[in-house]
Amino acid sequence: MTTTSAPRLIALLLDEHDDAQQLVTHVEDVLDMAQPCASEVHAICVTRTPNPALAERLQRLPLGAIVCIVAADLREPVQAVDFTSVLQRALETHALHSTDCVCAPAGALGEEVVARLAATFDGCAFGRVQHVSFDVSGAHADRAVFGGRSIVRVRSERGPWFVALRTSRTGSALAAPATPAAPEWREASSVPHDADEIVVVPGDAARLPVETARVVVSGGRGIQGPQGFALLEQLAARFDAALGGSLPAVDAGWVPVTHQVGQSGKFVSPSVYLAVGISGTPQHLAGVSTTTRIVAINNDEDADIFRVADVGIVADWDTFIPALIARVDARRRACAHTQ
Ligand SMILES: Cc1cc2nc3c(=O)[nH]c(=O)nc-3n(C[C@H](O)[C@H](O)[C@H](O)COP(=O)(O)OP(=O)(O)OC[C@H]3O[C@@H](n4cnc5c(N)ncnc54)[C@H](O)[C@@H]3O)c2cc1C
Structure with missing residues (x-):
């Protein structure tokens, strides 16, 4: 891992639901967060099959780099370990810096992936956050606690930082870049993953889920x-x-x-x-x-x-x-x- 003074934000796009809009909104959230410190934002996208339409939408955003990784062997249902093994190699190739901030979308998958990556890279896991800001003393993450009744600010001096970012897009439309970043296409395998590690708990299909109930x-x-x-x-x-x-x-x-x-x-x-x-x-x-x-x-x-x-x-x-x-x-x- 190398050290540089300029924070760089890396948005991870995990092909979980095939919802391109959700993925693009996540990148826009990261771009909003990068604006005050004029940080460069890169997008690393992991999909099962090539998704040129998504790459084309990302090119309309002011990104420093777009990496599209196709990993055909990602298991179904999605497993955080598979994404982690692909992303670990991608971030190593991307020469992760100690001042980089890696952002996945909030949610069970994103939260587990960034926690695993933080452990792998000996970085700081901020968990699910609303916002991160940066200054000379490090990174400051705002986390909602007690069901949003309070916000706590957590500071960390040394990165790389790993966050699961909640959607908060309220910003204005982002200007298209004069020179769009060219997507870099790669193929990867999620193997080796520890197949024994996964315990699939049968769902409770007979009952309504609490998360979406009225x-x-x-x-x-x-x-x-x-x-x-x-x-x-x-x-x-x-x-x-x-x-x-x-x-x-x-x-x-x-x-x-x-x-x-x-x-x-x-x-x-x-x-x-x-x-x-x-x-x-x-x-x-x-x-x-x-x-x-x-x-x-x-x-x-x-x-x-x-x-x-x-x-x-x-x-x-x-x-x-x-x-x-x-x-x-x-x-x-x-x-x-x-x-
Ligand atoms: C790190 C951490 C994470 C936690 N996460 C969670 C979590 O996700 N969810 C969670 O719920 N807790 C969590 N807890 C536990 C939490 O601290 C409490 O222990 C728990 O919420 C108490 O549950 P309760 O209200 O059912 O039980 P109690 O606090 O024991 O309350 C029972 C209530 O039932 C009432 N009661 C008794 N008999 C009757 C009756 N016949 N009719 C009507 N009312 C009656 C009593 O007056 C009492 O108010 C966590 C704790 C820690 C430390």
């Missing part, structure tokens, strides 16, 4: 067992809602880990979040958007969840939830009669 019915330790969660599922079905849970509920096996809400689980932004038997710790609320209306049911009137709830109900769930289900059913029957 309504989430979520239970905590206060639910006390699987019977209570069966009742929450009945309620969720009536509202076309997804079932969520707190960490203790997941640890107890009452709800699958793919439905855990919070700092170490999923981030949700439904219109309504029904929190039942959940105390409202910062780690749990970190997974609930500030724009979501929280309806809390808890038998402790001093529970912290009531500080953030839009509607608070002091009650035992085991009397309140069956009564609510009965009321919803009665209302539906009444509506059916009048039609």
